Amino acid sequence: xxxxxxxxxxxxxxxxxxxxxxxxxxxxxxxxxxxxxxxxxxxxxxxxxxxxxxxxxxxxxxxxxxxxxxxxxxxxxxxxxxxxxxxxxxxxxxxxxxxxxxxxxxxxxxxxxxxxxxxxxxxxxxxxxxxxxxxxxxxxxxxxxxxxxxxxxxxxxxxxxxxxxxxxxxxxxxxxxxxxxxxxxxxxxxxxxxxxxxxxxxxxxxxxxxxxxxxxxxxxxxxxxxxxxxxxxxxxxxxxxxxxxxxxxxxxxxxxxxxxxxxxxxxxxxxxxxxxxxxxxxxxxxxxxxxxxxxxxxxxxxxxxxxxxxxxxxxxxxxxxxxxxxxxxxxxxxxxxxxxxxxxxxx
Amino acid sequence: xxxxxxxxxxxxxxxxxxxxxxxxxxxxxxxxxxxxxxxxxxxxxxxxxxxxxxxxxxxxxxxxxxxxxxxxxxxxxxxxxxxxxxxxxxxxxxxxxxxxxxxxxxxxxxxxxxxxxxxxxxxxxxxxxxxxxxxxxxxxxxxxxxxxxxxxxxxxxxxxxxxxxxxxxxxxxxxxxxxxxxxxxxxxxxxxxxxxxxxxxxxxxxxxxxxxxxxxxxxxxxxxxxxxxxxxxxxxxxxxxxxxxxxxxxxxxxxxxxxxxxxxxxxxxxxxxxxxxxxxxxxxxxxxxxxxxx
Numbered sequence: 001x002x003x004x005x006x007x008x009x010x011x012x013x014x015x016x017x018x019x020x021x022x023x024x025x026x027x028x029x030x031x032x033x034x035x036x037x038x039x040x041x042x043x044x045x046x047x048x049x050x051x052x053x054x055x056x057x058x059x060x061x062x063x064x065x066x067x068x069x070x071x072x073x074x075x076x077x078x079x080x081x082x083x084x085x086x087x088x089x090x091x092x093x094x095x096x097x098x099x100x101x102x103x104x105x106x107x108x109x110x111x112x113x114x115x116x117x118x119x120x121x122x123x124x125x126x127x128x129x130x131x132x133x134x135x136x137x138x139x140x141x142x143x144x145x146x147x148x149x150x151x152x153x154x155x156x157x158x159x160x161x162x163x164x165x166x167x168x169x170x171x172x173x174x175x176x177x178x179x180x181x182x183x184x185x186x187x188x189x190x191x192x193x194x195x196x197x198x199x200x201x202x203x204x205x206x207x208x209x210x211x212x213x214x215x216x217x218x219x220x221x222x223x224x225x226x227x228x229x230x231x232x233x234x235x236x237x238x239x240x241x242x243x244x245x246x247x248x249x250x251x252x253x254x255x256x257x258x259x260x261x262x263x264x265x266x267x268x269x270x271x272x273x274x275x276x277x278x279x280x281x282x283x284x285x286x287x288x289x290x291x292x293x294x295x296x297x298x299x300x301x302x303x304x305x306x307x308x309x310x311x312x313x314x315x316x317x318x319x320x321x322x323x324x325x326x327x328x329x330x331x332x333x334x335x336x337x338x339x340x341x342x343x344x345x346x347x
Numbered sequence: 348x349x350x351x352x353x354x355x356x357x358x359x360x361x362x363x364x365x366x367x368x369x370x371x372x373x374x375x376x377x378x379x380x381x382x383x384x385x386x387x388x389x390x391x392x393x394x395x396x397x398x399x400x401x402x403x404x405x406x407x408x409x410x411x412x413x414x415x416x417x418x419x420x421x422x423x424x425x426x427x428x429x430x431x432x433x434x435x436x437x438x439x440x441x442x443x444x445x446x447x448x449x450x451x452x453x454x455x456x457x458x459x460x461x462x463x464x465x466x467x468x469x470x471x472x473x474x475x476x477x478x479x480x481x482x483x484x485x486x487x488x489x490x491x492x493x494x495x496x497x498x499x500x501x502x503x504x505x506x507x508x509x510x511x512x513x514x515x516x517x518x519x520x521x522x523x524x525x526x527x528x529x530x531x532x533x534x535x536x537x538x539x540x541x542x543x544x545x546x547x548x549x550x551x552x553x554x555x556x557x558x559x560x561x562x563x564x565x566x567x568x569x570x571x572x573x574x575x576x577x578x579x580x581x582x583x584x585x586x587x588x589x590x591x592x593x594x595x596x597x598x599x600x601x602x603x604x605x606x607x608x609x610x611x612x613x614x615x616x617x618x619x620x621x622x623x624x625x626x627x628x629x630x631x632x633x634x635x636x637x638x639x640x641x
Contacts, residue, residue, distance in 0.1 A: 117618025
């Protein structure tokens with residue numbers, strides 16, 4: 001086994017690696033640069049350099065290495081490590097974050113479905129804003145891609161949510177880091193809007209083309225950390241007489257999105273509609289696009305009404321247990337439900 | 348393919364006034380462009396009134412919160428309410444003289460067309476988008492009203508799984524077509540829809556959609572026609588309700604006197620991407636529909 005000290009790295013880099021607990025090269029060579037950067041507290045480019053020089057070295061002795069049978073293979077242990085450092089985007093609703101283990105996870109595809117008016121678009125906008133919360137405030141400091149297929153994205157509403165978010169950040173810095181950052185300029189709500197790449201697509205061909213193009217776009221904009229499709233469904237509920245071809249097209253799209261999530265460590269959020277489904281002699285509600293589509297996402301969250309409260313329910317997830325939590329849609333965006341939350345009217 | 352910069356899009360979404368400041372306030376400025384707004388109610392609640400009114404207000408200059416364009420009225424329920432229309436022309440003459448300035452006649456800027464089925468609607472819409480694209484036609488439609496969408500689907504389809512699927516497919520095609528036009532040309536689209544009485548048959552028709560658990564009108568529990576799939580096709584849904592109320596007890600005959608009854612009309616926001624739930628009282632007068640402060 002090759003040890004870190006023998007690698008062609010600078011002394012300080014070796015020091016940082018060992019301090020973080022990586023003694024052998026194999027122990028960190030399969031970690032994505034972003035996570036490595038986060039762990040070693042270095043820039044992403046530096047992490048990438050480390051990984052490159054290490055992989056070049058190990059390539060030479062690839063024949064003798066027992067570790068990488070297939071290039072890029074990971075052991076379950078590595079994956080567990082990776083999952084622990086997995087970054088998540090907060091939903092701004094503490095209860096919802098709690099059942100989600102901290103928020104919507106990067107590197108995964110999360111599908112969110114519900115009836116019209118339940119707050120899917122609101123949650124989408126909230127995530128597009130929250131992904132931009134800087135590192136210092138416990139966020140990701142990333143950018144968002146918002147793909148609008150339904151025309152429900154309203155700039156005014158995004159601005160409102162951004163305003164509330166920037167107020168919260170100002171409040172946070174007042175409370176927890178008195179003095180040190182007192183001179184820090186308050187982040188303007190307009191800056192939030194500038195970091196949302198908004199695409200409005202009007203047909204399903206446009207939608208497929210855009211999703212194919214995303215890989216190139218994200219390569220050019222590495223700081224994109226979330227892709228929101230609102231909704232994935234709309235254009236696929238028309239013009240498809242042949243359901244088999246629809247399933248194929250959808251399957252291809254789902255693969256592309258999953259690849260994006262893994263490759264760039266972005267969170268992919270797909271909003272879906274609800275439809276009625278006939279089975280066992282009665283009608284009940286189910287997410288649209290059919291059974292084979294339901295395998296396309298890693299996590300599935302269903303939003304529903306329970307009495308007069310909105311609830312989110314984890315329908316499917318490989319790592320989270322199924323649970324539900326109430327949330328509410330306020331003027332400021334998605335927030336905790338309950339009487340202690342002040343509800344104010346918009347406008 | 349390039350993303351739009353949200354800061355240099357037309358500054359903000361344009362809204363079309365309803366011709367009454369109270370109603371505008373309840374709807375955050377009026378009817379938004381680039382999206383579909385649905386008006387749902389039973390008959391006699393003022394859907395048609397309100398949509399006729401919009402044909403005029405959309406012609407107002409933007410300084411008066413209009414859209415400064417012409418309007419298209421597609422009606423599926425016959426006959427066209429001419430009497431009411433001429434009445435409105437008269438009342439707008441006194442309330443909005445700007446529309447009539449320098450011998451302008453707002454009626455010249457309202458295009459009307461009857462529609463009998465969904466396929467005809469597609470023909471009209473594709474012709475419309477061709478005309479809007481071709482600047483030589485000088486057609487400048489900024490408001491499209493379809494009154495009502497439900498009537499297009501009343502007779503043609505059976506209750507079989509195959510027909511339901513076909514119907515659903517049409518909903519999404521109509522919606523995509525309207526949204527496409529709305530987005531490309533900055534048009535506000537308003538569709539009206541009827542309600543059906545809710546039968547508690549254990550099906551999913553009673554599923555709660557939007558801010559109001561149960562929609563009530565005239566003492567009956569109702570739900571919008573065309574079901575859940577159509578609800579996915581509109582951006583904003585407004586519900587007009589009506590209920591009979593006792594306005595006061597008059598002096599007079601016998602022991603109990605007589606009870607003066609009136610109608611209380613309310614406009615509810617069922618769902619909207621930019622608005623929370625809100626509710627506003629309104630009245631229908633000769634001059635048109637207008638809101639009242641509670």
